[in-house]
Amino acid sequence: MYQIDFSKPVHIHFIGIGGISMSALARLLASRGFTISGSDWHESDLTKELEASGIRVDIGQRSSNITNDIDLVVYTAAVHSDNEEFCAAQTQGIPLMPRSVLLGQIMKQYPHSVGIAGTHGKTTTTSLLSVLLLAGDLDPTITVGGVLDLIGGNLRIGSSDYFVAEACEYTNTFLSLYPTDVIVLNVEEDHLDFFKDINDIRASFAKYVALVPEDGTAYVNGEIEDYASLFGDAACRVASYGILDGTVSLENPSSPYTYAAANVTYDNHGCGSFDFIAEGKFLGRVQLGVIGRHNVSNALPSIALALNYGVSMETITAALPTFTGTRRRFEYKGTLGGITIYDDYAHHPTEIKATLTSAKCGQKRTVTVFQPHTYTRTKALLSEFADALSLSDVVVLAKIYAARETDTLGVSSKTLADEIAKKGKEVYCFESFDEIENFLLQFCEDGDLLITMGAGDIVNVGENLLGI
DSSP states (O other), X not given: OOOOOTTSOOEEEXXXXXXXXXXXXXHHHHHTTOEEEEEESSOOHHHHHHHHTTOEEEESXXXXXXXXTOOEEEEOTTOOTTXXXXXXXXXXXXXXXXXXXXXXXXHTTXXXXXXXXXXXXXHHHHHHHHHHHHHTTOOOXXXXXXXXXXXXXXXXXXXXXXXEEEEOOGGGGGGGOXXXXXXXXOOOSOOTTTXXXXXXXXXXXXXXXXXXXXXXXXXXXXXXXXXXHXXXXXXXXXXXXXEOOSOOOSSSOOOXXXXXXXXXXXXXXXXXXXXXXXXXXXXXXXXXXEESHHHHHHHHHHHXXXXXXXXXXXXXXXXXXXXXXXXXXXXXXXXXXXXXXXXXXXXXXXHXXXXXXXXXXXXSOEEEEEOOBOHHHHHHTHHHHHHHHTTSSEEEEOOOBOTTOOOOTTOOHHHXXXXXXXXXXXXXXXXXXXXXXXXXXXXXOTTOEXXXXXXXXXXXXXXXXXXX
């Protein structure tokens, strides 16, 4: 595999440069003096930002974009071997590198590199940790899979030894990374177009944790089934975290977890506060600015890692309430005729349950507009999706967002609608966003909570209604 010499910048071309991760890596390398170019199928805010910074972006992926002055071509898992630019690079003998390998080579340059992994929750946890490291003046470099207003986007370029990044398990890409510390949020069924089953996924996460060196730490959710055995072969320290139910005495707190949240309460907005316990000692009361039990869980490893990097508990407790989320993570979009509109990136049943359980805002009804993401995920988790969406009072389904897939596997949004209807829920299914928007304008009432949900472009529905 091609090894980048970071002291000798070259010309790197990105196939799919408009992706949230690819755009961040492109800008990071550009800041180090590399010549960067790239292509994407569609223009977007990210491609416009790249062009504004002086990076050449071609809209459309054509062989002619691969010029003879390019030294390396980087591509994502969504790029197939018949892609024109991929083929052109092969023909011209230009080295090709997966995005994950590039991220790994960048990570290797930092003495303290954190990889945040899990089936879901990565972006929020990466953001939480970033807030704490910034508050502690550690000046980290950060790549996040969303837009974090605190850093003005999806990338922050620091000048210290600290690097924070999301680590995705899809196609085992996180096994190309070089983390010195990791967070493992959860290990659940997903990406079954690649993994065989849950055991295959668990084995992959075990290999990921095994990458951490002996002097590093893996912060692991203690609710992961048999986590001690799963990560037992790791050379590093394995520290668990979790939420304690009931009332816990702070004089001599007992916990099965290395780090724990005790005596959890929620304010009128659903934001949690809790007593933070580390290795049997009470360290302080924490107030969050994000809603739900799942974010209490996400905060725990972020706090633990920040403490171990030298950030004081006083700084942590002051910083956490200021973080109110990243864009597309239960993001308030606006109000229309008394209808409150939120948008959420949730596209896995566990995420959907967490969001809908947390949406306790006193509205008359919750109306969820969901766009299933990929045929494989929808078919494999059909029953789980139906259960999770049934937490909403009304469900509106858009067509499945195919992403990288071409085979429908005989499943559609109508299939999911039928499963939801069996549970006695009010459910509607439409072919186009225009139909959905027209329906919502007639159906929704003053006091309703309307949530657009999914990893595709469903966010456009709420924004179109609001005219933003």
